[in-house]
Amino acid sequence: MQVLVLTLVSFFIFSIYQTTVSNLVERGIQTSTSFFDDVAPFKIGFSPFLNFELGKTTYIEVFYIGILNTLLIAILGIFASTVVGFIVGIVRLSPNWLASKCALIYIEIFRNVPLLLQIMFWNFAVFLATLPPPKKSIEFGYIFLNSRGLHTPIPFIEDKSSFNAWVFILLLGVIFCILLSRWAKKNFEQTGIKRPIFIYNLLILSSIGFLSYYLLGGPLEFDVPVLGKFNFKGGGQLPLPLFSLWFALTIYTSAFIAENVRAGISSVSKGQIEAAKSIGLNRSQMINMIIIPQAMRVIIPPTISQFLNLTKNSSLAVAVGYEEIVAVWAGISLNQTGQALIIIAMTIIVYECMSLFTSFILNMYNRKVQITER
Amino acid sequence: MKKITSLVTSVAIAGIAFATTASASTLEEVQARGDLRCGVSGGVPGFSAPNDAGKMVGIDAAVCDAVAAAVLGDASKVTYIPLTAKERFTALSSGEIDVLSRNTTHTLTREASLGLNFTYYNYIDGQGFMVMKDAGISSALELDGASICVQAGTTTELNMADYFRNNNMDYTPVGYETSTQTREGFEGGACDVLTSDKSQLAALSTEMADPSSILILPETISKEPLGPVVAQGDDQWMDIVAFTLYALINAEELGVTSSNIDELVANPGNPSVGRLVGAEGDTGEKLGLSADWSYQVIKQVGNYGEIYEATVEPIGIPRAGSVNDLWTRGGILYAPPIR
Numbered sequence: 001m002q003v004l005v006l007t008l009v010s011f012f013i014f015s016i017y018q019t020t021v022s023n024l025v026e027r028g029i030q031t032s033t034s035f036f037d038d039v040a041p042f043k044i045g046f047s048p049f050l051n052f053e054l055g056k057t058t059y060i061e062v063f064y065i066g067i068l069n070t071l072l073i074a075i076l077g078i079f080a081s082t083v084v085g086f087i088v089g090i091v092r093l094s095p096n097w098l099a100s101k102c103a104l105i106y107i108e109i110f111r112n113v114p115l116l117l118q119i120m121f122w123n124f125a126v127f128l129a130t131l132p133p134p135k136k137s138i139e140f141g142y143i144f145l146n147s148r149g150l151h152t153p154i155p156f157i158e159d160k161s162s163f164n165a166w167v168f169i170l171l172l173g174v175i176f177c178i179l180l181s182r183w184a185k186k187n188f189e190q191t192g193i194k195r196p197i198f199i200y201n202l203l204i205l206s207s208i209g210f211l212s213y214y215l216l217g218g219p220l221e222f223d224v225p226v227l228g229k230f231n232f233k234g235g236g237q238l239p240l241p242l243f244s245l246w247f248a249l250t251i252y253t254s255a256f257i258a259e260n261v262r263a264g265i266s267s268v269s270k271g272q273i274e275a276a277k278s279i280g281l282n283r284s285q286m287i288n289m290i291i292i293p294q295a296m297r298v299i300i301p302p303t304i305s306q307f308l309n310l311t312k313n314s315s316l317a318v319a320v321g322y323e324e325i326v327a328v329w330a331g332i333s334l335n336q337t338g339q340a341l342i343i344i345a346m347t348i349i350v351y352e353c354m355s356l357f358t359s360f361i362l363n364m365y366n367r368k369v370q371i372t373e374r
Numbered sequence: 375m376k377k378i379t380s381l382v383t384s385v386a387i388a389g390i391a392f393a394t395t396a397s398a399s400t401l402e403e404v405q406a407r408g409d410l411r412c413g414v415s416g417g418v419p420g421f422s423a424p425n426d427a428g429k430m431v432g433i434d435a436a437v438c439d440a441v442a443a444a445v446l447g448d449a450s451k452v453t454y455i456p457l458t459a460k461e462r463f464t465a466l467s468s469g470e471i472d473v474l475s476r477n478t479t480h481t482l483t484r485e486a487s488l489g490l491n492f493t494y495y496n497y498i499d500g501q502g503f504m505v506m507k508d509a510g511i512s513s514a515l516e517l518d519g520a521s522i523c524v525q526a527g528t529t530t531e532l533n534m535a536d537y538f539r540n541n542n543m544d545y546t547p548v549g550y551e552t553s554t555q556t557r558e559g560f561e562g563g564a565c566d567v568l569t570s571d572k573s574q575l576a577a578l579s580t581e582m583a584d585p586s587s588i589l590i591l592p593e594t595i596s597k598e599p600l601g602p603v604v605a606q607g608d609d610q611w612m613d614i615v616a617f618t619l620y621a622l623i624n625a626e627e628l629g630v631t632s633s634n635i636d637e638l639v640a641n642p643g644n645p646s647v648g649r650l651v652g653a654e655g656d657t658g659e660k661l662g663l664s665a666d667w668s669y670q671v672i673k674q675v676g677n678y679g680e681i682y683e684a685t686v687e688p689i690g691i692p693r694a695g696s697v698n699d700l701w702t703r704g705g706i707l708y709a710p711p712i713r
Contacts, residue, residue, distance in 0.1 A: 027467055028606045029489040042531045043538075045521075045546040054539050128562030147563035148521060230520045230566045231546075240564060241548070318526070321548045321559065327526060332549065335460050335527030338488040 024341070035337045036060040042332055046239050046323050048072070062333055066325030067350055073242065073324060074311040074354065077249040081310060082303075084254035089261025090287065103258065110255040116316050118252055123244035123320040131240070134231045142224050144232055149243060151225040154236035163219035166212055173208040177201040241322035245314065253310045260302045264295035296369045304362045308355045315351075325350055400604075400611040401445065401662055404472055409451040412438030413471040416456025417554045419577040420689040421477050421497075430454040436681045437475040437496050437602050437619060439674070444618045444667040449674035458551055459527045463488050466605050473615055474603040477571065479529045493616035495601040496678075497686070498697045498706065499571040500594035501533050504579065507589045509566060514593040518543040523556040523565040525549070533596035534569055557581060571598050577689045614661050621668045623709035624650055625677035627700055632676040639669060650712050657712055668712065678707070 024031055040062045044052045047065040049072075057065075092103035110118070128147055132138065137146040144151040157163045184197040213219070225235030268291050276286040315326035330347045334340055404410055414422035414434050422432040430438075435454060443449040455471050466474045467489045477499070478484075480492040503522075505511050514537070524531050526549035538545050548565045550556045557578045560568040568575065572594065579585045602619065604612050625631070628647050630638055635651055642648035649655040651669050658665040675681065679700075682693055699705025 024489075026607065027489040029467060030487045042535050043545070043547050045548065054535055124558050124562055128559070128564055131563070133563050228519050233519065318549075318551050319555065321523075321526075321550050321555075321564070323549070327549065331460055331551075332527045332531065335463075336483075336532065338463060338483070340464055 020341070029338070031339060031341050033339075033342055035339060036063075038337075040333070041336065044323050044328055046237075046242065059333055059337070063325075063329050063346065066323070066327070066329040069322070069328075070311070070314055070324040070326075070350075071354070073245060073249070073314045073317065073322065076246050077253065077310045077314065078307050080246065080250040081253035081257055081306070084250055085257025085303075086261055088254060088258035089265070092258060092262050093265055107255045107258050110251050111259070115248065115252050115313055116319060119245060119248040119316055120319055122248045122251075123241065127240055127244055127247075134227065137227075137232070142222075142235075144225055144227075146231075147240065148231050149237055149239040149241075151232040152236045152238075153222040153224045155220040155222055157219065158221040159217075159219050162216040166216050166219050169212045170205075170209055173205050177205060180204075239322070241317065241320045244320050245317050245322045249310055249313060252313075253306050256306050256309075257303055260299050260306070261295070263302075264297075264299035265291055267298045268294045293369070297366070300362065300366045300369065304359050304366070307358055307362065311354055311358065312351060400472055400608045401614065404445055408446065409453050410438060410442040410445060410473065411453045411455055411471045412441070413457045413462055413465050413474040413476050414438065414454050415476045415553070416454065417552055418477060418574055419580055420573065420686045420691070421577065422454070422456075422475070431685060433496055433681055433685045434475040434477060434602075436675055436685065438473060440618045440622055440671045441473055441602075441615055443670040443674045444614060444621075444663055447664060447666075447670050449670070459525055460551070463490060466490060466603060469605065472604075472611075475601075477574070477600045478603055479598045479600060481529060489606045490603050491606050491612050493602050493604065493612060494619045494709070495599045495707075496619060497573060497600045499573050499598040499600055501530055501569060501596040501598060502572040502575055502594055503591045504560070504568045504570075504575045504588055505566065505591065507587055511589075511591070514591045514595065515541060515543075517545065517567060519545065520567050521546040521548055521565040522567045522569055523548045523550065523559045524569050525553050525556055526551060529596070529598065530570055537595045553578060554581075571600070573686065573689075573691055576691050580689050610662055614663065617657075617661060617712065618667075618671055620709035621650065621671050621712060622675070622678040622681065623700070623707050624712055625668075625672045626679040627702060627709070630672055630677060631680055632673055635669065635672050646711065646713070655713060 037058050037060065039055060040057050040059050043054050044057075044062060044065055046069065049068045050057075050061060050065050052061075052065065088103050088106055091099050092107065094100050094103075131145065131147040134146045134148055137144040137151075139145075142153045180201065181197050184195050188194055223234050223236075225232035225237075227233075272290055272294065273286065276290040281289065314324055317324045318327040318331060321327075325347060330343055334343045337343070398406075412435075414430060414432075416422055416424070416430065418432065418434075420432050422430055422435040425431045430452075435452075438452045438454065439449040442452045455465065457465055457471075457474075457476060462474055462476055462478065463484070465471050474490075475496070477497065478492075479499075480495070484490055485492055503514050503517065511517065517538075522534065522545050524534060524547055531547065531549070534545070534547070546565075548559060550559055553570065553574060556568055556570070559565055561582060568578070570578070572590065575590050579588050579590070582588065602615055604615050624646075628644065628650060630647060630650060638647055639651045639653050642651060642653045645654060649657065651672070652658065652666045656665070658667045661667065664670075676684070679693075682698070686698075687693065693699055693705075695704050697706050699707065701708040
């Protein structure tokens with residue numbers, strides 16, 4: 001029986017394939033991958049990881065740029081929405097009435113407005129409308145903010161050998177700090193004396209870093225953005241479309257994550273909290289040591305779906321002009337070459353891989369935090 | 375289990391049966407359906423944009439109306455399907471629309487590899503640049519380093535890349551999906567320059583808060599012959615769409631308008647006019663249409679000049695002496711005779 005079903009299904013899939021191919025041929029649509037090595041006849045504005053050179057970069061490189069830009073927004077978004085989501089979720093359960101209601105309003109507003117609308121709202125109605133043109137940029141030292149985005153100085157290596165020496169010294173510092181924390185932990189277990197070891201480490205590392213940096217004569221130089229005829233040139237750039245998209249995705253997804261966090265925390269039984277109080281833990285100790293570890297096993301599974309949603313939602317970037325894979329590959333490249341079948345299939349595979357990879361990693365983490373029952 | 379199997383089998387059989395159905399000719403399909411599905415932009419004033427009454431109007435929409443009048447005898451039997459630049463060709467080759475009339479540039483790649491046939495041109499355009507007046511720019515050659523708003527996936531994007539490369543200039547593209555978004559981006563300051571076909575620049579500027587604050591630079595950097603497109607593989611349908619457009623142009627050349635056509639049917643005088651208005655000859659039969667197809671087109675939609683005057687003139691693009699004028703008046707619109 002099962003063999004029969006399998007045969008029928010594979011026959012069905014095969015016949016779809018056959019029909020597609022014959023229809024394409026009949027309509028005179030050429031399908032081939034030969035365009036991969038053709039030079040892309042258009043320009044990609046934002047490609048921080050691969051250098052785009054008009055007249056040299058090929059279609060397949062455009063594909064890679066698209067993937068990298070999608071990964072960039074996905075990682076930025078996942079990071080920021082987790083932080084914001086956790087804070088909002090915890091505030092939502094705060095005993096302070098005002099704080100809790102503010103978090104509720106935040107969640108209900110951003111969870112219930114369609115994402116595309118939010119992206120366009122932040123980009124066109126808020127950022128573009130309020131940020132000044134490049135010539136009237138808002139300045140913070142060497143950092144400039146305007147309607148094209150954020151322009152910052154970026155460091156580059158001036159002298160390779162002294163830079164390597166600096167990195168080596170820093171590494172030694174990190175190792176020292178790790179040893180110090182180990183000793184502190186051991187000492188705490190033996191004597192019960194708690195030291196603010198994190199702050200010590202921070203102080204030690206930053207002083208080592210600064211001192212050696214100056215002793216080595218400053219191995220880094222900074223590329224500072226300079227106002228050109230139209231906009232700032234040089235330095236690092238966070239273009240406005242990326243920023244708007246990041247902002248909108250973070251706000252939207254964090255509202256969902258906040259609800260997951262609330263559900264997770266509520267799932268921790270009251271007895272645990274009472275027990276924590278009875279042994280004299282204060283609120284932050286109780287949250288960090290009793291509630292969060294137990295809540296994690298409820299929080300993580302639905303949050304994985306939110307991370308996957310965020311990655312897929314980043315394809316709405318095309319509305320604000322951020323150049324991720326759907327915009328540059330399934331959009332521009334598809335339209336310029338007409339190779340819909342191949343391009344759409346590749347795009348689907350990319351999203352599929354990203355989602356599977358994300359859920360694989362997080363499922364591993366999930367297994368780690370689940371309660372081990374013996 | 376048995377139920378599942380029979381379900382799968384029937385789905386599979388239905389799928390195969392559906393996939394292998396022989397397709398009827400486009401003309402028969404449209405006549406059987408009783409309306410024409412026409413792909414338009416839907417957001418470019420003068421070409422295709424809804425008017426106050428919600429009716430799609432513009433020179434592209436008029437081509438849809440004319441084809442419907444020729445094929446169905448009623449110019450109002452059109453379903454306009456707004457498409458983005460990205461969607462348009464797939465919509466046409468998959469049979470979702472019968473005609474694509476969406477300011478689409480005729481190029482070799484599109485003609486030869488996308489399964490499309492371009493008919494003729496209803497508007498001949500060229501790409502230009504638009505800047506804010508206060509930027510103090512007077513030539514496209516001063517645009518080195520500018521951010522440029524552009525509609526993604528258009529020939530505009532390619533011409534721009536070529537132009538900047540040719541002139542050793544650099545730029546940052548800001549690609550949006552629709553031309554409305556490019557305008558919003560430009561107005562909001564996401565870019566210094568907006569580039570598009572010059573007709574579209576004029577159209578978009580009419581929608582801006584302050585149309586007098588912008589300047590369209592003098593350079594025209596490309597050839598953009600725009601016209602209706604049909605899917606490959608149905609020559610009769612291609613002839614119908616092409617000759618509907620030719621009829622509009624010939625009507626203007628011969629002085630036939632929607633208001634004097636009734637008189638001319640009764641008393642054509644010139645045999646060319648007689649053939650055009652259907653008083654002589656059998657052009658309808660040859661195309662597979664009714665004998666009065668061209669009468670219906672001109673009566674209901676008007677001739678090319680009337681359409682231009684009603685749609686493109688109002689967005690501020692004068693026609694006299696431009697490339698879009700008739701060949702007899704210094705333009706290049708030239709239609710083969712209807713005989």
